[in-house]
Amino acid sequence: MNPIYAALPTTIFETMSGLARETGAINLGQGFPEEDGPLALREVAARALLEGSNQYPPMRGLPALREAVAAHYGRCHGVSLDWAREVTITSGATEALAAALLALLSPGDEAIVFAPMYDCYAPMARRAGANVRVVRLAPPNWRIDRDALHRALTEKTRVIVVNTPHNPAAALMSEDDIAHLAALCAARDITIVSDEVWEHVTFDGQTHKSLLAHPDLRDRCVKIGSAGKMFSMTGWKVGFVCAAPHLTEAVVKAHQFLTFTTAPNLQIAAAAGLEYPAEYFAQMRTAFQRGRDRLAQGLADVGIHTLPAHGTYFLNIDLRASGIDVSDRDFALRAVKDAGVAVIPLSAFYQDDAETGYARLCFAKSDDTLDRGVERLAKARALFA
Numbered sequence: 001m002n003p004i005y006a007a008l009p010t011t012i013f014e015t016m017s018g019l020a021r022e023t024g025a026i027n028l029g030q031g032f033p034e035e036d037g038p039l040a041l042r043e044v045a046a047r048a049l050l051e052g053s054n055q056y057p058p059m060r061g062l063p064a065l066r067e068a069v070a071a072h073y074g075r076c077h078g079v080s081l082d083w084a085r086e087v088t089i090t091s092g093a094t095e096a097l098a099a100a101l102l103a104l105l106s107p108g109d110e111a112i113v114f115a116p117m118y119d120c121y122a123p124m125a126r127r128a129g130a131n132v133r134v135v136r137l138a139p140p141n142w143r144i145d146r147d148a149l150h151r152a153l154t155e156k157t158r159v160i161v162v163n164t165p166h167n168p169a170a171a172l173m174s175e176d177d178i179a180h181l182a183a184l185c186a187a188r189d190i191t192i193v194s195d196e197v198w199e200h201v202t203f204d205g206q207t208h209k210s211l212l213a214h215p216d217l218r219d220r221c222v223k224i225g226s227a228g229k230m231f232s233m234t235g236w237k238v239g240f241v242c243a244a245p246h247l248t249e250a251v252v253k254a255h256q257f258l259t260f261t262t263a264p265n266l267q268i269a270a271a272a273g274l275e276y277p278a279e280y281f282a283q284m285r286t287a288f289q290r291g292r293d294r295l296a297q298g299l300a301d302v303g304i305h306t307l308p309a310h311g312t313y314f315l316n317i318d319l320r321a322s323g324i325d326v327s328d329r330d331f332a333l334r335a336v337k338d339a340g341v342a343v344i345p346l347s348a349f350y351q352d353d354a355e356t357g358y359a360r361l362c363f364a365k366s367d368d369t370l371d372r373g374v375e376r377l378a379k380a381r382a383l384f385a
């Protein structure tokens with residue numbers, strides 16, 4: 001086996017969901033909504049499966065979907081995209097990330113990632129031959145430490161991977177940090193791979209700022225989106241890559257030998273969803289924000305402290321502030337085995353696995369599940385009191 005994969009465990013999401021299934025625990029670990037997204041979109045997908053073509057769609061994606069992606073981002077982020085030359089459809093954001101990193105990195109290059117980070121970035125960059133340099137973000141604001149970023153830069157830095165809104169920190173990148181990255185990338189000829197899958201899941205009136213909308217990043221940013229997150233159907237695996245033509249050409253070369261294309265019925269349904277009015281996205285945000293507030297309040301009532309969450313489906317427990325004095329991994333294991341609730345230890349989002357003192361919870365659940373989750377988290381806390 002390739003040594004990079006040989007050294008990797010099964011992903012924490014699969015591991016914790018597996019334990020939750022085995023033990024019958026409430027699963028607040030892996031991030032997925034308890035309720036599927038719009039029935040109308042599932043009907044579009046079903047009809048397209050029964051009545052439409054089920055043969056290979058074009059490699060870059062169905063024109064109707066690529067046009068819908070360009071129009072959507074024009075409306076939502078003020079980015080004007082040429083759908084034919086600047087939009088590619090992939091099998092989820094995961095494939096988009098793999099295609100971008102494989103296409104942009106060569107052996108001996110360096111990639112910078114920020115920790116905590118979504119778990120696939122570093123292994124994918126390494127598998128592309130790059131050396132990975134990690135810059136840590138610190139709670140509670142998770143802002144970029146500019147000195148640390150500058151220390152990580154070298155002549156060999158080709159790519160910086162960013163994620164906003166951020167999983168698992170639930171933070172939005174500030175305009176100031178975006179401007180700083182833009183100036184730095186322009187000066188050093190670095191490409192940004194910008195994972196923006198949570199772009200529509202933001203709270204308290206805050207709005208997502210796409211890095212692609214920054215004039216200095218327009219030609220040096222590969223922006224990645226995901227229908228799964230936009231329409232609350234994480235199993236759909238339809239990703240959107242938007243980038244200047246020369247970057248799109250590179251990503252497409254990798255994409256053609258990863259999956260080549262993506263299920264046509266889901267592409268047709270995603271195109272229909274992207275045309276939804278702004279109210280659909282506003283209602284989705286309101287519903288998830290209610291879940292966030294219900295979980296945060298319920299936890300506060302039983303003495304469990306959480307960090308602010310400005311976007312995504314996630315809320316982080318501060319274990320020490322909650323009087324829980326064990327490692328995040330021990331807490332997660334005991335919580336699922338002895339208290340019946342699955343969570344994700346934040347150390348899983350760091351390359352060195354070092355203890356963090358935080359555990360991530362998913363609040364995209366029904367009121368009943370959240371309430372039962374709180375009861376069980378209170379029980380988990382009591383295990384260590």
Ligand code: PMP
Nearest residue numbers: 092093094118167195197226228
């Ligand atoms: N990036 C981030 C930050 C994510 O949280 C996720 C999934 N939750 C993905 C990428 C993967 O998206 P997809 O399911 O579309 O592959």
Ligand code: GLN
Nearest residue numbers: 013014029030031032167
């Ligand atoms: N993105 C999801 C999360 O953060 C998990 C996706 C996966 O299981 N690969 O929980």
